[in-house]
Amino acid sequence: MVNLTLLVVIFMVLSQNAYAYLDGGTGNMLLQIIFGGAAGVLAIVKLYWHKIKALFKKDGCK
Secondary structure, three states: OHHHHHHHHHHHHHOOOOOOOOOHHHHHHHHHHHHHHHHHHHHHHHHHHHHHHHHHOOOOOO
16 A cells, blocks of 8 residues: 555656646546445445344344
């Protein structure tokens, strides 16, 4: 993990300017990725939350 972090820092320090252009569509695409990922995580949590809740639910003594 330390080697990966060191490698990323070295690449960031030694990188040159890209002079790239990001238009408005790029920002919208990034927002869709973020919101889509959040929705996916929430759906997974909701799915497993009901299963975990069912494990601890008391059925009653018979």
